[in-house]
Amino acid sequence: MPSLDQALRAALAARENLLGELHAQSTDCYRLFHGSQEGAPGLTVDRYGPQLLVQSFHQPLEASDLHSIVSNVETYLGQPLLLVYNDRSKGNSRIDRDPALFQADDAALEDLVGREWGLNYRVRGRHAGQDPLLFLDLRNARGWVKANSAGKSVLNLFAYTCGVGLCAAAGGAREVTNLDFAQGNLVVGRENGALNPELPTMxxxxxxxxxxxxxxADLPISSRRGQKLPNYPRLQPRQFDLVFLDPPAWAKSAFGTVDLLRDYQSLLKPALLATAEGGTLVCCNNLAKVEMSEWRAQVLRCAEKLGRPVQDCQVIAPAPDFPSHDARPPLKTLILQL
Ligand SMILES: C[S@@+](CC[C@H](N)C(=O)[O-])C[C@H]1O[C@@H](n2cnc3c(N)ncnc32)[C@H](O)[C@@H]1O
Known part of the structure; x- marks a missing residue:
């Protein structure tokens, strides 16, 4: 088993071409070390613009390993970065658990800006949620949206911090609607909009x-076992030219359960109906244990049964900063032409 130092050097060397391409297209947010596939399961090292975000998921890092990560990356990139180390192996990852090991500088915890596909994104090393404000494995899908949104009405479902919506706006969409139930995530989405003042508003x-x-989709809203439903915004039936569906693996609310393993259809069916004839639905499944071939067959079957057969189906794979040696990346994305 190679040491962490060796594994990290190999990972950086393997990214030589990719990082050249990313820098040329004004992207400075990417994964530098994807531990599960590159020799240290439970460890990730990401660059978010001026920030270096190290996250451990299984056990805390040793101080010597943290130092070795920082010095390897800074030497490789030829510039200093602001380090944030979040240990997610126990409950709260938003603190410096062991100040003797690491204490983030104030400058590293300030609101920063990272770039992707020429757009500005809010970067915050610690905030109310656990995950960083931009999911890096979705970069290629955001790029596809930017290249394929001109003149379209775009609906971004489970929008989180609205990166997909921002790419649609940058790609010339006629209108962009972002939907999420978490107010805090939409607040960051608005910040992302404000960080790109040349774009039309979303x-x-x-x-x-x-x-x-x-x-x-013009479908009825039913309550479970006759329970009274919480309030929800009233919307008129309509369809969108481009719909982007990227749900979490599992979430439960008063209105239903998001369950990517057992019930993708409940999410997919209304999204298909809300997509215009001749339009495009991009859908994702980020659950590692779901096989692409089975999920794709399920998606195509569901569209067929609904009378909205798929005319063309393409895959968007994550970029090589998310290597997958068995060619089965957890994040699977399909472009469905209806
Ligand atoms: C995996 S993230 C989606 C990532 C996002 N598509 C992106 O581009 O980064 C999951 C998002 O779904 C939202 N969410 C989860 N359950 C929801 C529900 N029932 N209705 C609306 N939003 C929900 C969460 O607030 C969170 O922002």
């Missing part, structure tokens, strides 16, 4: 997925 809808998509 719409933000704070709502649970199920009532919103079912209204757009």
């Amino acid at each position: 719409q933000f809808i704070q709502s649970d997925y199920f009532p919103a998509i079912r209204q757009w």
Whole structure:
């Protein structure tokens, strides 16, 4: 088994060409070390613009390993970065658990800006949520949206911090609607909009997925066992030219359960109905244990049964900063032409 130092050097060397391409396209947010595939399961090292974000998921790092990561990366990139180390192996990852091991500088915890596909994104090393504000494995899908949104009405479902919506706006979309039930995530989405003042403004809808998509799809909203439903925004039935569906692996609300393993159809069906004839639905499944071939077959079958057969189906794979030696990346993305 190679040492962490050796594994990290190999990972950096393997990214030589990719980083050249990313820098040329104004991207400075990427994964530098993907531990599960590159020799240290439970460890990730990401660059977010001026920040270096190290995260451990299984056990805390030794101080010597943390120092070795920083010096290897800074030497390789030829510039200093602001280090944030979040140990996610125990409950709260938003603190310096062992100040003797590491204490983040104030400058590293300030609001920073990272770039991807020429757009600015808010970077915050610690915030109310656990995950960074931009999911890096979705970069290629965001790039596809930017290249394929001109003149379209775009709906970004489970929008999080609205990166997909921002790419649609930058790609010339006629209108962009971002939907998420978490107000805090949409606030960051608005910040991302403000960080790119040359772009047209986007719409933000704070709502649970199920009532919103079912209204757009002109389907009834049913309560479970006759229970009274919480309030939800009223929306008119309509369709969008490009719909992007990237749900979390599992989430439960009063309106329904998001379950990417057992019930993708409940998410997919109304999203298909809310996509215009001749339009495009991009859908994702980030659950590692779901096989691409089985999921794709399920998606195509569901569209067929609904009378919205898929005319063409393409895959968007994550970029090589998320290597996958068995060619089965956890994040699977399909472009469905309807
Ligand atoms: C995996 S993230 C989606 C990532 C996002 N598509 C992106 O581009 O980065 C999951 C998001 O779904 C939202 N969410 C989870 N359950 C939801 C529900 N029932 N209705 C609306 N939003 C939901 C969360 O607030 C979170 O922002």
